Amino acid sequence: MIYNLLFGFYEKTTDFIKEKINDYFSTTPEKGMVEKNVFLFGEHLFFLLFGLGLFGQEDWLYDISMMWDSQLSFSVCLYYYLYITRYVVQTKQLEGGHKEYYTYLAHHISTITLLSLSFFSHSRIGIIIAILHEYADLFLLPGKICHRFYETRDLEFLNTASYLFFLLFVFVYFYTRIYQNGYIVYYLRSSEIFTNFTKDSITTFQNHIDLITCFFFLHLNLVIQMIWQVMIVKFVYSISSGNPAIDEKDNSYFKKKKKF
Numbered sequence: 001m002i003y004n005l006l007f008g009f010y011e012k013t014t015d016f017i018k019e020k021i022n023d024y025f026s027t028t029p030e031k032g033m034v035e036k037n038v039f040l041f042g043e044h045l046f047f048l049l050f051g052l053g054l055f056g057q058e059d060w061l062y063d064i065s066m067m068w069d070s071q072l073s074f075s076v077c078l079y080y081y082l083y084i085t086r087y088v089v090q091t092k093q094l095e096g097g098h099k100e101y102y103t104y105l106a107h108h109i110s111t112i113t114l115l116s117l118s119f120f121s122h123s124r125i126g127i128i129i130a131i132l133h134e135y136a137d138l139f140l141l142p143g144k145i146c147h148r149f150y151e152t153r154d155l156e157f158l159n160t161a162s163y164l165f166f167l168l169f170v171f172v173y174f175y176t177r178i179y180q181n182g183y184i185v186y187y188l189r190s191s192e193i194f195t196n197f198t199k200d201s202i203t204t205f206q207n208h209i210d211l212i213t214c215f216f217f218l219h220l221n222l223v224i225q226m227i228w229q230v231m232i233v234k235f236v237y238s239i240s241s242g243n244p245a246i247d248e249k250d251n252s253y254f255k256k257k258k259k260f
Helices: 002-025 035-055 074-092 101-121 123-135 137-153 156-189 201-207 209-240
Strands: none
Touching: 002 035, 002 074, 035 074, 035 123, 035 137, 074 101, 074 123, 101 123, 101 209, 123 137, 123 156, 123 209, 137 156, 156 209
């Protein structure tokens, strides 16, 4: 009942959009190959544009020294509600048999927890990390879509585009999810709260338990991103060495052997 009240509308809306996408591709050669990625691309694009539309003119979005302040407004509440709802629905829909199920589950739970804690005490940092996490998939997903269309249409420029998109994804992923996330964690680690633990450290911990909890989940999220970065590097090495790369469902991703 509570789930339907809080998150049911988003789930029904996304199910409706997925159904329309499936209907569109039901009579095309790409049936069953691109629908999920098309939906995910649209979802990532929506949340990126929505976030930038609400907060793109705010100085704190680009100045790390202003990140830790919190100022609730209608736009902040709306963004957090939709973003948390998105991850709650995705967590519910995770497939238990997926080989990366527990990694995805840990990532989603840490993201929901981090966003929930950030909302009440440090709303800006949650928004910044959420927006940063949208960029990379806007290159990965078109790469996958282009490749699937190349498989069915045999148009060489789509094959080339898929490689270019994926190369851009590798660099954007590292910058937004490893470098920027790591810099945020380092900045927090260097803050007065963590550098001045003395005999009053217990009191300090009690007064800042929300921030310290956020710090823990920021670390967890960063570790997961680094694990995925290693998988991405292995993926790139597989392609560059002329071996067919394998996607998360153990399907051959690039059927043509190609060296960069």
